[in-house]
Amino acid sequence: MTNCVLCKDKLKPEEGQLIWRGDDCRVILVNDSDLPGFCRVIWNHHDAEMTDLSYGERDHIMTLVFAVEEAIRHVMHPDKVNIAALGNMVPHIHWHIIPRFKDDPFFPGSVWSQRIQETGPTTLDTRRKKAQELPAAIKAAIANLS
């Protein structure tokens, strides 16, 4: 689809960092200053809903989503992980995998809820540094799958 930003597949450096790419999916570390460690697993083809995929394709993408969750838990030690596939604005399958902390701006709401607090700058800085370990951890988790 020529108008779909996820089909265009041009990630600007300010948006995030490509961690891994396969034939059907890619994994991104999102550059979100409030939510260090926020990752996305993006389906490479233009399908809107998970049930547009075959059972094998669903299994493939979910295996990657959970590999990312595993790496996020290992590296970031979040209080909770949030997983979501919404796609109301960009109807091209992509999963958000988000480490959540009790002191993040939106907790216990969703990351799309109202901002209710600020994370302390030292804590945030520590988390941002930790998130730099995620690309290697995610690559290792995915390599471990095969």
Next chain:
Amino acid sequence: MTNCVLCKDKLKPEEGQLIWRGDDCRVILVNDSDLPGFCRVIWNHHDAEMTDLSYGERDHIMTLVFAVEEAIRHVMHPDKVNIAALGNMVPHIHWHIIPRFKDDPFFPGSVWSQRIQETGPTTLDTRRKKAQELPAAIKAAIANLS
């Protein structure tokens, strides 16, 4: 966990309707006046994260989530389906499967985002009636899996 509302497993009629129950999961039609057809797949055991489950257990719950999505698409014909496992308030695995419409109160935001519009009463009424077909459709979709 004695304090967990999802462990207590007492669904009040005003909260929703139990559609299906297996040994490990149950499916609920949520009573949300804004979002007819909103369903939940709830893990019956007290685990917080998907990666706390075995591979087989993850596969089991996701198969149910996608069976519910399939039934929701078939019955409700939504513009988009949203799937999410957050659990910040109740850290006990539960998946939201939500039919989204361009004229629902939160579209194109998440259902946890700010309300920006109202659905017309006739449209909403039609959707609420349609949602009454969901329990039978979901039971059939799940029966089809085995």
